[in-house]
Amino acid sequence: MTCTEIVIVGAGAAGLTAAKELQRLKQDFLLLEASHRIGGRAYTEVLAPNMPFDLGAHWIMEPSRNPLMHLAERELLCVEKDGKHYTAGRYFEDGEWLPEGSERELGAYWDNQFEAMVLAVKGHQDASVFDAIDNDDRWATYFHALYAKDNTRDVDQASVKDALAFVHEEDDLAVASGLGALMVRYGEGVPVMLNSAVRSLDYSGSRLKLNTAKGHIHADKVILTVSNGVLASQGIKFKPDLPNWKLDAIEGLPLGSHTRVALMFDKTVLRELPAHFTVNTSREGPIHFRNQPFGYDYVEIVMGGRVAEWMEKSDQRATVEFVLTKLRDVLGSKAVPYPTHHIVSAWNGDEWVKGAYSSAQPGAADQRSILAQPIDSRIYFAGEATSSTAYASIHGACISGRDAARAAVT
Numbered sequence: 001m002t003c004t005e006i007v008i009v010g011a012g013a014a015g016l017t018a019a020k021e022l023q024r025l026k027q028d029f030l031l032l033e034a035s036h037r038i039g040g041r042a043y044t045e046v047l048a049p050n051m052p053f054d055l056g057a058h059w060i061m062e063p064s065r066n067p068l069m070h071l072a073e074r075e076l077l078c079v080e081k082d083g084k085h086y087t088a089g090r091y092f093e094d095g096e097w098l099p100e101g102s103e104r105e106l107g108a109y110w111d112n113q114f115e116a117m118v119l120a121v122k123g124h125q126d127a128s129v130f131d132a133i134d135n136d137d138r139w140a141t142y143f144h145a146l147y148a149k150d151n152t153r154d155v156d157q158a159s160v161k162d163a164l165a166f167v168h169e170e171d172d173l174a175v176a177s178g179l180g181a182l183m184v185r186y187g188e189g190v191p192v193m194l195n196s197a198v199r200s201l202d203y204s205g206s207r208l209k210l211n212t213a214k215g216h217i218h219a220d221k222v223i224l225t226v227s228n229g230v231l232a233s234q235g236i237k238f239k240p241d242l243p244n245w246k247l248d249a250i251e252g253l254p255l256g257s258h259t260r261v262a263l264m265f266d267k268t269v270l271r272e273l274p275a276h277f278t279v280n281t282s283r284e285g286p287i288h289f290r291n292q293p294f295g296y297d298y299v300e301i302v303m304g305g306r307v308a309e310w311m312e313k314s315d316q317r318a319t320v321e322f323v324l325t326k327l328r329d330v331l332g333s334k335a336v337p338y339p340t341h342h343i344v345s346a347w348n349g350d351e352w353v354k355g356a357y358s359s360a361q362p363g364a365a366d367q368r369s370i371l372a373q374p375i376d377s378r379i380y381f382a383g384e385a386t387s388s389t390a391y392a393s394i395h396g397a398c399i400s401g402r403d404a405a406r407a408a409v410t
């Protein structure tokens with residue numbers, strides 16, 4: 001049996017930041033990570049030699065208050081500004097490109113929907129995004145798909161209050177060498193016990209007892225940074241059970257689906273395509289593409305909500321075929337061979353995450369601050385889902401980890 005003052009559970013953005021804060025405050029801690037690596041939902045894979053691809057987090061949001069941006073600057077890494085906003089791309093609809101300038105119409109519709117969402121909840125109860133917006137407009141299907149892409153749940157499942165609470169003031173930036181790889185650099189110097197899943201937490205006595213894959217640990221306090229997917233599936237058993245107010249918060253903030261796909265081709269295949277485009281067929285709805293980011297010879301496809309969930313339930317090959325159909329709609333079937341390399345994310349099936357990131361159910365936006373509340377001044381909660389204004393992000397997870405560490409030592 002091991003004894004320590006503070007145990008941090010999970011070495012993703014929140015857990016690593018909590019550990020760095022405890023190091024700064026010269027506090028003893030153990031950081032336990034269930035998997036064989038650090039970084040959690042920030043993870044860079046290698047699509048082909050010298051071609052990194054982020055399976056998880058990719059964009060550095062709110063660079064001025066994002067510790068990963070400060071690190072990227074210190075390391076002089078190659079970064080690219082966000083050109084992803086749909087209103088800046090081209091649109092291919094039922095067999096032809098829409099005229100240039102159409103994107104401005106979508107932009108105007110998009111802005112109007114956010115105004116409608118503000119009005120919908122002004123002085124009223126929360127609503128679903130679907131109930132707040134104009135669904136008859138010709139651009140509505142684009143809004144539905146692109147909203148789900150960024151928020152992991154479809155408009156009928158997502159809370160307006162939650163959507164409006166997210167603070168997004170600066171342009172996003174991407175790192176050519178991968179945000180997951182940068183997260184590994186961020187974690188350097190932090191001692192982590194890998195392959196050390198916490199199975200249960202007994203808080204019935206005067207000391208906390210954790211049963212882990214590496215044996216029993218006794219501690220005074222614990223900072224839990226595991227995803228809400230892990231909490232909801234009872235990946236950690238609590239004794240006694242968590243109180244109902246905490247269970248309600250967990251239930252109100254489910255992780256939705258968000259699939260990232262890359263298809264690599266010979267240089268000649270992608271050169272006719274714009275940098276950002278969306279292909280819309282009446283049968284399957286709009287799918288968004290980013291072409292040759294950083295000059296890499298692949299297209300990146302990102303899907304969210306039910307379509308992403310279905311993609312993950314079918315196999316990788318079905319996802320690749322689905323995306324190929326869209327590309328062949330645009331370029332013709334002869335011009336698009338099977339990709340030389342491909343990769344497809346699968347976060348729902350990751351046993352240490354169980355989903356992509358949180359999206360509040362209609363009526364549950366206020367549960368984020370409740371999820372963040374400690375139990376008994378001994379069990380602290382951090383992680384993206386606990387942030388009311390920067391959920392679903394790396395910087396929100398980092399800030400929550402730092403705050404939980406500070407609270408745990410006072």
Ligand SMILES: Cc1cc2nc3c(=O)[nH]c(=O)nc-3n(C[C@H](O)[C@H](O)[C@H](O)COP(=O)(O)OP(=O)(O)OC[C@H]3O[C@@H](n4cnc5c(N)ncnc54)[C@H](O)[C@@H]3O)c2cc1C
Nearest residue numbers: 010012013014034040041057058059198352383384393394
């Ligand atoms: C596909 C995708 C795209 C995204 N895109 C972006 C983006 O562009 N920009 C952005 O800012 N954010 C993005 N995000 C969100 C961002 O990745 C998350 O908000 C952030 O990484 C969450 O960090 P966390 O520390 O809260 O949780 P996690 O990263 O989930 O870390 C929790 C850790 O706990 C570990 N763990 C789980 N169970 C146990 C256990 N029982 N015992 C011990 N350890 C355990 C896990 O293995 C994991 O390492 C994206 C996420 C996904 C999935």
